[in-house]
Amino acid sequence: MIFNSYTFIVFLAVVLAVRYSRRSWRTKKMFLLVASYLFYAAWNPPFVLLLWGSTIADWFIAKRLFKSTSQRQRKTMLFASLGINLGLLAYFKYGDFALRSFANVVSWMGGSYEPAPLDVILPVGISFYTFQTLSYTIDVYRRELEPWDNFGDYALYVTFFPQLVAGPIVRAADFLPQCREPHPLRRSEVGWGLTLLALGLFEKVVLADHILAPVADALYTEPSSPGFYDAWVGTLAFAGQIFCDFAGYSLCAIGVAMCLGFEIIDNFRFPYAAVGFSDFWRRWHISLSTWLRDYLYIPLGGNRVSLPRTYVNLMLTMLIGGLWHGAAWTFVIWGGLHGSYLAIERAVRAHTKRLAGVRWLTPLAGLGTFVAVCFAWVFFRATEFSFATDICAGMAGIHAGFDWETTALGEVDRGRAMVVMAALVGMHWVLRKTTLEDAASKLPWWLRSVAIALMLCALFITKDEGRAFIYFQF
Amino acid sequence: MPSSTSSSRERPVEGPWGLTWALAALLIAGLLGGLEMRLRDQDYSPSTSIDNELWSAQRHKVYWPDKTPVVLVGASRISAGFSPRAFNSEFSGYRAIMLARAGKAPAATLIDLAEDEDFKEGVVVVSMLAEHMVKRRRNDQRSVVKAYGELTENYGFINHFANRQIQAHIEDTFAFRSPHVDLEAWLDAERGVEDAEFPKPNYVRAHADTSRSLDYSKKNVKVHRNKRIRKHRKNLRKHKPAKPKRWLKGTRFLEEAIDQLIDRGIEVVLVRYPTCGKFYELDEEHYPRKKYWDRFAKKTRAKTIHFEDYEALRGYECPDSSHLNFEDVPEFTRALGGVMAELGVIEVD
Numbered sequence: 001m002i003f004n005s006y007t008f009i010v011f012l013a014v015v016l017a018v019r020y021s022r023r024s025w026r027t028k029k030m031f032l033l034v035a036s037y038l039f040y041a042a043w044n045p046p047f048v049l050l051l052w053g054s055t056i057a058d059w060f061i062a063k064r065l066f067k068s069t070s071q072r073q074r075k076t077m078l079f080a081s082l083g084i085n086l087g088l089l090a091y092f093k094y095g096d097f098a099l100r101s102f103a104n105v106v107s108w109m110g111g112s113y114e115p116a117p118l119d120v121i122l123p124v125g126i127s128f129y130t131f132q133t134l135s136y137t138i139d140v141y142r143r144e145l146e147p148w149d150n151f152g153d154y155a156l157y158v159t160f161f162p163q164l165v166a167g168p169i170v171r172a173a174d175f176l177p178q179c180r181e182p183h184p185l186r187r188s189e190v191g192w193g194l195t196l197l198a199l200g201l202f203e204k205v206v207l208a209d210h211i212l213a214p215v216a217d218a219l220y221t222e223p224s225s226p227g228f229y230d231a232w233v234g235t236l237a238f239a240g241q242i243f244c245d246f247a248g249y250s251l252c253a254i255g256v257a258m259c260l261g262f263e264i265i266d267n268f269r270f271p272y273a274a275v276g277f278s279d280f281w282r283r284w285h286i287s288l289s290t291w292l293r294d295y296l297y298i299p300l301g302g303n304r305v306s307l308p309r310t311y312v313n314l315m316l317t318m319l320i321g322g323l324w325h326g327a328a329w330t331f332v333i334w335g336g337l338h339g340s341y342l343a344i345e346r347a348v349r350a351h352t353k354r355l356a357g358v359r360w361l362t363p364l365a366g367l368g369t370f371v372a373v374c375f376a377w378v379f380f381r382a383t384e385f386s387f388a389t390d391i392c393a394g395m396a397g398i399h400a401g402f403d404w405e406t407t408a409l410g411e412v413d414r415g416r417a418m419v420v421m422a423a424l425v426g427m428h429w430v431l432r433k434t435t436l437e438d439a440a441s442k443l444p445w446w447l448r449s450v451a452i453a454l455m456l457c458a459l460f461i462t463k464d465e466g467r468a469f470i471y472f473q474f
Numbered sequence: 475m476p477s478s479t480s481s482s483r484e485r486p487v488e489g490p491w492g493l494t495w496a497l498a499a500l501l502i503a504g505l506l507g508g509l510e511m512r513l514r515d516q517d518y519s520p521s522t523s524i525d526n527e528l529w530s531a532q533r534h535k536v537y538w539p540d541k542t543p544v545v546l547v548g549a550s551r552i553s554a555g556f557s558p559r560a561f562n563s564e565f566s567g568y569r570a571i572m573l574a575r576a577g578k579a580p581a582a583t584l585i586d587l588a589e590d591e592d593f594k595e596g597v598v599v600v601s602m603l604a605e606h607m608v609k610r611r612r613n614d615q616r617s618v619v620k621a622y623g624e625l626t627e628n629y630g631f632i633n634h635f636a637n638r639q640i641q642a643h644i645e646d647t648f649a650f651r652s653p654h655v656d657l658e659a660w661l662d663a664e665r666g667v668e669d670a671e672f673p674k675p676n677y678v679r680a681h682a683d684t685s686r687s688l689d690y691s692k693k694n695v696k697v698h699r700n701k702r703i704r705k706h707r708k709n710l711r712k713h714k715p716a717k718p719k720r721w722l723k724g725t726r727f728l729e730e731a732i733d734q735l736i737d738r739g740i741e742v743v744l745v746r747y748p749t750c751g752k753f754y755e756l757d758e759e760h761y762p763r764k765k766y767w768d769r770f771a772k773k774t775r776a777k778t779i780h781f782e783d784y785e786a787l788r789g790y791e792c793p794d795s796s797h798l799n800f801e802d803v804p805e806f807t808r809a810l811g812g813v814m815a816e817l818g819v820i821e822v823d
Binding site: 005007194440446448461 | 495644
């Protein structure tokens with residue numbers, strides 16, 4: 001089930017009605033758990049078994065791991081959890097990719113190997129819930145968390161429907177304590193939660209799908225030597241689309257969770273106003289970047305090792321982060337680009353500390369960050385490496401096309417997409433040192449009403465094509 | 475390890491939220507209500523689009539156990555000439571399920587139903603012209619049948635179908651949600667943008683149950699009729715009818731499907747829908763009733779209804795010479811239901 005569907009509205013209404021009823025907290029939690037499985041099953045019921053498998057395995061492994069005093073046994077249990085979760089990911093997400101890559105290597109070495117495609121359906125949300133269960137086991141292994149004593153609560157942590165299929169990736173230590181006692185619902189939380197849901201849907205349906213996606217699709221579906229303007233306009237449109245799509249999803253998830261009395265961490269903080277790449281990753285997909293930092297980068301040694309090793313750690317973390325997004329070399333290149341950006345930034349920062357306070361450099365550095373991020377998006381969006389290089393050539397002005405009037409993008413409304421993109425980046429800059437909540441708090445109540453009404457009217461009149469959220473495929 | 479980042483609940487936005495949402499709801503009702511009224515004033519009507527998913531959602535209803543399904547198979551004549559709503563309210567023990575597709579001969583759908591062993595009970599009403607009953611038209615509706623098969627391969631199809639059905643009901647209720655109303659073009663025209671023109675209101679209204687209403691008051695009927703007749707004449711000339719004996723032999727594939735259904739206890743009724751004037755004359759010229767329809771009717775195990783044979787079905791006007799006007803459809807549907815009851819195909823309470 002997706003948030004931008006009518007069945008979800010009916011589903012949410014029923015779930016909220018039960019949440020606000022006078023039933024016991026235990027009953028309500030059980031209902032939320034069943035509802036979450038139903039939410040997942042609405043996509044493809046048999047894959048609920050996989051979800052159960054991952055949930056049950058980590059529940060028992062964490063319990064045994066905590067009880068054990070033998071370091072060797074503890075390590076074995078940890079590797080069992082890693083093996084199960086990463087094994088699931090490897091089979092369902094990377095099986096075909098590995099086979100194809102192996103065939104390419106064989107062919108490159110002059111051999112011939114044509115494996116039959118595995119034709120495996122990627123279970124939606126698998127990258128997200130396996131990372132959640134993994135973080136639970138690792139936390140217990142590190143003795144930073146005690147195994148939870150209630151299986152229902154733990155299952156709800158893994159399955160909680162607002163964040164199940166596309167995050168934010170929630171930590172057990174953040175979520176499970178909220179299951180102990182019912183959080184008394186406050187009117188401001190329900191009001192703001194519904195506002196976040198409306199804003200998220202507006203970003204997804206109106207901005208991402210209706211205005212920006214057609215322009216990005218026109219360029220990326222099958223680019224053929226795009227001109228300078230076309231390459232940039234299509235790529236900027238994709239930069240807007242991916243933000244509005246994913247941040248929109250996260251806002252919906254946070255808003256719905258808030259209406260149900262649960263707290264979920266922020267996932268985006270005006271990322272297109274980032275000054276530098278480490279700042280970008282503190283603002284973009286925060287739940288993943290902090291997960292990679294805490295469970296990969298720091299265990300690898302982080303920056304407390306030699307400088308070359310720090311660079312290796314950075315690059316490795318970003319390459320794995322890239323591969324997490326999708327089983328294709330273009331994602332690895334995207335991760336590699338961000339790894340290089342971070343490494344270069346680290347090297348440059350070490351020599352330019354005295355420039356840190358120069359005010360006019362901030363917007364310039366921000367612009368540079370934005371352009372480099374957009375450049376990396378080319379590899380994220382392009383379905384083939386040759387498409388990506390073709391578009392990069394267009395962005396560099398290698399294929400002519402410096403005339404705005406001449407376009408190969410067809411009938412799409414480029415002007416409107418660029419106005420939306422400019423407004424989006426402008427808004428990120430204005431709000432870069434604040435939060436959405438602070439900005440909303442400053443508005444008089446009636447202006448909030450007007451904003452909500454306009455967003456919902458735009459939603460109602462937009463002919464939704466029912467596009468799934470981009471991150472569902474990851 | 476708890477995440478080191480903050481969450482939205484740490485900074486709740488305070489304020490009179492009840493009032494905020496109440497005012498928002500009022501504004502939405504005012505804005506959308508005003509838009510809807512303005513569109514209706516300009517003759518735009520709600521309508522949905524009959525795509526593979528909506529058709530499939532209807533197709534799946536043949537398994538619903540609470541009522542006896544009356545499955546309507548055919549092309550544009552029955553899709554615009556049968557009102558499931560009127561039928562369902564008149565014959566309460568039945569559920570009319572519209573599977574007709576405009577412009578496409580229905581053989582593929584009929585065969586699909588015949589081959590579906592899970593479809594065990596009900597009535598199949600087939601609207602066909604003699605020109606549809608040829609092998610050449612066997613696969614006209616194949617794509618939608620195939621799409622149904624593909625959609626139901628994924629176990630999550632119930633959610634998709636339910637979602638599409640709700641969407642269709644909303645589109646069938648509000649003109650501003652209709653996929654046939656180009657709101658952006660309309661807004662440009664409303665704002666007086668240079669060269670912008672109001673999009674023409676569509677005379678076809680597709681309903682959530684995949685039936686259609688044709689409102690000829692929105693059309694220049696004379697022009698439309700002449701165009702349709704020209705097209706019909708061209709088609710008949712392009713595909714000359716086979717000799718009656720050969721034609722009848724060629725209908726064996728339909729006979730087989732009909733037999734399969736009847737053998738499973740399903741009633742099958744073939745209906746010749748009304749066409750009028752020149753259109754009917756052309757049909758008679760190329761496929762004279764006596765040599766084609768009557769011979770098939772004699773041979774088939776299905777019950778047959780030719781509109782000319784029943785007083786209740788005669789005399790309806792077809793503004794474009796080929797289809798009924800929407801205002802006559804509920805009455806025609808009840809009349810057709812009455813004839814089916816007379817033939818013992820359905821029971822009246």
